[in-house]
Amino acid sequence: MRALIIEKNGEPSAVVQSCELPEPTPGPTELRVRMLLSPVHPSDLHVIRGRFARQRQPELPASPGSEGVGIIDAVGSEVPSSRLGERVVLLNVPGTWREKVISPAARAIPVPAAVSDEDAAQALVNPMTAWAMTMLEHELGRGDWLVQSAAGSTVGRFVLQIAKTQGFHTINLVRRHEQVAEIQSLGGDVVICTAQDNWPEQLREAVGGEGIVKAIDCVAGRTGATLARQLAPGGRLLVYGALSTHRQTEPAAFEMPIFAPALVYSAAEVRGWFLYLWLQRKSLLESGEGLRSLLEQMAAGSLRPPAARRYHFNDALEAFAATERAAHDAKPLLAFAES
Numbered sequence: 643m644r645a646l647i648i649e650k651n652g653e654p655s656a657v658v659q660s661c662e663l664p665e666p667t668p669g670p671t672e673l674r675v676r677m678l679l680s681p682v683h684p685s686d687l688h689v690i691r692g693r694f695a696r697q698r699q700p701e702l703p704a705s706p707g708s709e710g711v712g713i714i715d716a717v718g719s720e721v722p723s724s725r726l727g728e729r730v731v732l733l734n735v736p737g738t739w740r741e742k743v744i745s746p747a748a749r750a751i752p753v754p755a756a757v758s759d760e761d762a763a764q765a766l767v768n769p770m771t772a773w774a775m776t777m778l779e780h781e782l783g784r785g786d787w788l789v790q791s792a793a794g795s796t797v798g799r800f801v802l803q804i805a806k807t808q809g810f811h812t813i814n815l816v817r818r819h820e821q822v823a824e825i826q827s828l829g830g831d832v833v834i835c836t837a838q839d840n841w842p843e844q845l846r847e848a849v850g851g852e853g854i855v856k857a858i859d860c861v862a863g864r865t866g867a868t869l870a871r872q873l874a875p876g877g878r879l880l881v882y883g884a885l886s887t888h889r890q891t892e893p894a895a896f897e898m899p900i901f902a903p904a905l906v907y908s909a910a911e912v913r914g915w916f917l918y919l920w921l922q923r924k925s926l927l928e929s930g931e932g933l934r935s936l937l938e939q940m941a942a943g944s945l946r947p948p949a950a951r952r953y954h955f956n957d958a959l960e961a962f963a964a965t966e967r968a969a970h971d972a973k974p975l976l977a978f979a980e981s
């Protein structure tokens with residue numbers, strides 16, 4: 643079988659190679675998935691460069707890839723043969739950029755027929771992040787308010803869709819004026835552009851009362867610091883990214899100066915949030931239920947991943963370039979076989 647692999651960390655265009663590997667055989671409780679599509683996320687490129695969370699850096703050589711959809715084409719002795727031919731997404735099985743992937747049977751979650759391969763391939767990383775932070779960590783309910791930065795990001799757009807179905811309101815930060823009308827049209831109740839010098843005052847006014855009660859931030863730097871400074875007594879900010887630092891190459895932009903008095907006097911909380919740590923702490927039953935629920939929402943049409951563009955895995959370099967373009971409109975997916 644063909645596989646994309648890295649033997650050392652470096653620039654994706656230099657270190658990702660396509661190679662022929664022996665076809666793997668599933669162990670007793672495992673199954674084998676013939677991959678159809680697997681996305682290229684910015685975090686996959688961080689892994690290739692060796693800049694991702696240490697616990698997610700694979701031992702090399704390894705295939706990158708963090709999620710995807712495929713068809714079960716072999717099962718271990720303890721897995722029902724009725725699963726052969728099932729279309730599944732993989733729940734936290736790294737190394738998906740290969741034609742055949744071995745997965746524990748319980749981590750291969752069936753995909754409803756109404757969900758396209760393109761949508762299924764993106765069902766885990768960004769939708770689960772948006773769902774877990776809003777519904778499970780912040781426990782947002784009907785009528786609550788959430789402040790989010792980078793509202794135009796994929797995660798931000800999932801948050802807007804979840805807000806619609808779950809009935810909470812959003813105050814959204816974007817960095818370009820052109821995005822204001824778009825985020826409003828997606829249901830953002832308040833949209834503030836951080837290109838305006840007085841955006842912190844606009845935010846304070848929009849939030850009102852004693853300040854921000856619940857917020858999520860993936861920009862860090864000055865944006866994250868401003869959100870932290872405006873937290874209400876007992877307010878909570880989840881920091882889940884650091885987009886201020888382009889491709890993680892500007893260490894200073896990782897810094898997020900905290901104004902201590904605001905934090906102390908409000909006994910507020912600024913906490914990191916990382917999907918893979920969250921998944922590790924949840925039981926497989928619980929995270930599997932979460933992923934099934936996201937797939938059902940996709941089948942019902944209430945959760946829609948961004949448009950996708952397929953790249954044959956031989957053209958992976960083009961997919962990497964598309965992932966890194968500043969304003970990309972389609973999620974690059976590596977295609978391993980015809981659907």
Ligand SMILES: NC(=O)c1ccc[n+]([C@@H]2O[C@H](COP(=O)([O-])OP(=O)(O)OC[C@H]3O[C@@H](n4cnc5c(N)ncnc54)[C@H](OP(=O)(O)O)[C@@H]3O)[C@@H](O)[C@H]2O)c1
Pocket residue numbers: 684685767768771792793794795796797798816817818860861881882883884885886887915916917918968969
């Ligand atoms: N912690 C976790 O477990 C977890 C899980 C999933 C994602 N993430 C993180 O979530 C973030 C968003 O991911 P994504 O895949 O949704 O991103 P994405 O779709 O690639 O979108 C990035 C968005 O961020 C905006 N942006 C980029 N740099 C910015 C900056 N310096 N200041 C303000 N806005 C900026 C972009 O605005 P323009 O349109 O103006 O370019 C774009 O709207 C990333 O940092 C990712 O690593 C974290």
